[in-house]
Amino acid sequence: MxxxxxxxxxxxxxxxxxxxxxxxxxxxxxxxxxxxxxxxxxxxxxxxxxxxxxxxxxxxxxxxxxxxxxxxxxxxxxxxxxxxxxxxxxxxxxxxxxxxxxxxxxxxxxxxxxxxxAGKVSQPIKKEALVSEFLQKELDNNPTLAEAFLLFSPYKQREFLEYVESAKRDETKISRIEKIIPMILENIGLNDKYR
Structure with a gap:
């Protein structure tokens, strides 16, 4: 310098x-x-x-x-x-x-x-629980998938849920679930390739 x-x-x-x-x-x-x-x-x-x-x-x-x-x-x-x-x-x-x-x-x-x-600090707002009826139905019908899904951190579980639920049409939600099932079973997070 x-x-x-x-x-x-x-x-x-x-x-x-x-x-x-x-x-x-x-x-x-x-x-x-x-x-x-x-x-x-x-x-x-x-x-x-x-x-x-x-x-x-x-x-x-x-x-x-x-x-x-x-x-x-x-x-x-x-x-x-x-x-x-x-x-x-x-x-x-x-x-x-x-x-x-x-x-x-x-x-x-x-x-x-x-x-x-005085302890006046802003606390982060917790995100409300996200539910996907379509993904939950798959998890209920496939215990192996449900077990694999629970191995992910809550953060990664939420990524999958947001991915499915951000679709507007039911058909798109279903196709997204079909896409992520193999990822869940192989323990690959939705955005792992970007991390």
Whole structure:
């Protein structure tokens, strides 16, 4: 690496926000949070729990709060980066150092730490049980198939069920079951060839 090159991480591919990220780091340093590196980027923790991260992207630099959904966000500065996908993480985006209000950022960080210490965390939502009448009928009529199916992890069983049930027509469901029966009997998961 040449001396003039600077280290980049996965969140800051262009490394165009070095000065701005340093400013955010200096603000976070005034708190009790511990700096660590996770997933190739800077993450700050309290009692071993992720509270916030800092990073630069193409068009902005950001602080994200892992359980930001619990923040009051009275100033309406937080966004959900992936609506419908991200459940609890919230970002506060900046495009210049002029937008960085240290007092306000510290108040959000303080609240995030209090929430973490109070145990406010978002729990993953369990998927409801998936049932396939057509596949269940095959399993009921073929004990060997049923036994082989039960050898798969719940995750792989669900893949088979989703594959069958995602078909709209009954004929397609039946043809998909015919396709997966040999796989189940040979202990080959539906997506094993891609793993």
């Amino acid at each position: 040449k001396p003039e090159q600077t280290k980049t991480n996965s969140w800051n591919k262009e490394n165009s926000w070095a000065e701005e990220i340093e400013l955010l780091n200096s603000i976070v340093a005034k708190t009790e949070l511990i700096e660590t590196t996770k997933w190739g980027g800077t993450v700050f923790t309290v009692n071993g729990k992720n509270v916030l991260g800092i990073g630069g992207f193409k068009n902005y630099f950001t602080i994200w709060f892992f359980n930001g959904v619990f923040l009051k966000d009275e100033k309406q500065v937080l966004v959900n980066a992936q609506e419908g996908v991200t459940k609890s993480l919230r970002q506060w985006r900046f495009t210049s150092k002029d937008e960085v209000n240290e007092t306000l950022i510290l108040s959000y960080i303080k609240e995030a730490i209090e929430n973490e210490n």
